[in-house]
Amino acid sequence: MAFENGIIDLRSDTVTQPTAEMRAAMAAAPVGDDVYGEDPTVIALEQRAAEMVGKEAALFVASGTMGNLIAVLTHCGRGDEAVMGTYGHTFLHEVGGISALGGVFPHLIPNQADGTLSIEDIQAAFREEDIHHPPSRLLILENTQNQCGGIPLPVDYMKSAGTIAHSLHMDLHLDGARVFNAAKALNVAARDICEPVDSVMFCLSKGLCAPVGSMLCGSRDFIARARKIRKQLGGGMRQAGVIAAAGIVALEKMVDRLTEDHRRAKKLEEGLAGIKGLEVVKGGAQTNMVFLRVKPEAGKDCAAIKDHLRQSGILVGMSGVDEFRFVTHYWINDADVEKTVETIAAFV
Numbered sequence: 001m002a003f004e005n006g007i008i009d010l011r012s013d014t015v016t017q018p019t020a021e022m023r024a025a026m027a028a029a030p031v032g033d034d035v036y037g038e039d040p041t042v043i044a045l046e047q048r049a050a051e052m053v054g055k056e057a058a059l060f061v062a063s064g065t066m067g068n069l070i071a072v073l074t075h076c077g078r079g080d081e082a083v084m085g086t087y088g089h090t091f092l093h094e095v096g097g098i099s100a101l102g103g104v105f106p107h108l109i110p111n112q113a114d115g116t117l118s119i120e121d122i123q124a125a126f127r128e129e130d131i132h133h134p135p136s137r138l139l140i141l142e143n144t145q146n147q148c149g150g151i152p153l154p155v156d157y158m159k160s161a162g163t164i165a166h167s168l169h170m171d172l173h174l175d176g177a178r179v180f181n182a183a184k185a186l187n188v189a190a191r192d193i194c195e196p197v198d199s200v201m202f203c204l205s206k207g208l209c210a211p212v213g214s215m216l217c218g219s220r221d222f223i224a225r226a227r228k229i230r231k232q233l234g235g236g237m238r239q240a241g242v243i244a245a246a247g248i249v250a251l252e253k254m255v256d257r258l259t260e261d262h263r264r265a266k267k268l269e270e271g272l273a274g275i276k277g278l279e280v281v282k283g284g285a286q287t288n289m290v291f292l293r294v295k296p297e298a299g300k301d302c303a304a305i306k307d308h309l310r311q312s313g314i315l316v317g318m319s320g321v322d323e324f325r326f327v328t329h330y331w332i333n334d335a336d337v338e339k340t341v342e343t344i345a346a347f348v
């Protein structure tokens with residue numbers, strides 16, 4: 001597909017708009033008051049989401065940030081610490097919400113180049129009961145790991161991380177904003193990735209194209225507590241079935257096609273890799289992202305390239321002073337990828 005205005009928007013998969021089928025489902029959705037538990041469309045979405053990641057229950061939330069925040073507030077009390085990666089979205093891009101709103105202390109350990117947190121670092125981060133220590137309550141992983149290159153973390157690694165966390169009496173939360181991209185790239189079911197985790201958040205509003213919303217999934221008891229915290233944060237929605245309807249279409253129709261986005265990211269990587277002065281970094285296109293470093297030999301800096309692309313109707317994001325991030329999605333087709341490569345090749 002392509003956007004009607006002809007813009008090639010590679011900044012993020014968050015720019016995806018709902019499909020015609022989603023808009024039709026939204027218009028037709030039966031609704032009720034979801035705070036009273038009476039919205040049949042929200043209930044159907046929550047059941048479907050829980051099933052797809054192999055958990056007992058799910059909660060429809062306004063955003064991925066809200067889903068991660070509710071998860072942390074449900075797992076942790078004030079003064080507890082949550083162990084996470086320095087490149088984790090929860091540390092980098094969620095406005096410090098876990099500390100500001102939950103009094104939860106972030107304990108940072110480095111992400112490895114493959115997106116994982118090393119088992120040794122997790123073990124070392126855990127603090128024994130001591131009068132000087134905050135209780136280490138939670139481990140957070142991200143899959144795919146966005147900042148490390150959109151890298152999928154393998155099922156075996158997820159298992160090892162679950163084993164170490166649980167042996168230390170920590171819960172494991174997965175920021176699975178793009179867990180279905182990970183599942184497709186690894187050729188496994190999302191529930192295989194999520195099997196070792198106590199809770200998982202995934203986004204409907206990214207590659208899956210829904211206009212709004214994320215899902216938080218876990219045990220029945222965990223989700224009951226999370227539901228109350230969602231209400232406390234002002235996230236109890238009423239006739240939310242109108243937006244949940246798009247989420248159901250997202251789960252039914254938009255998951256399998258993510259492989260197309262991965263194929264196009266690969267094609268973009270291959271095209272860009274051949275251009276002098278540019279270097280594809282962070283392991284290449286492992287899912288729907290390509291990170292590109294602009295070397296001094298290119299003769300043009302990132303700002304100049306970005307500006308030129310914008311004038312050609314192509315929008316890209318920056319992920320560092322000399323680095324671009326390109327994200328493929330439903331609204332990017334093969335011709336868009338070709339035009340992007342050609343435009344850059346002709347300019348640098």
Ligand SMILES: *Cc1c(COP(=O)(O)O)cnc(C)c1O
Pocket residue numbers: 062063064065066068089090142146175177178203205214
């Ligand atoms: C986008 C994203 C989130 C947050 O989702 P929003 O809906 O934008 O709040 C969380 N984690 C990761 C890894 C993301 O990419």
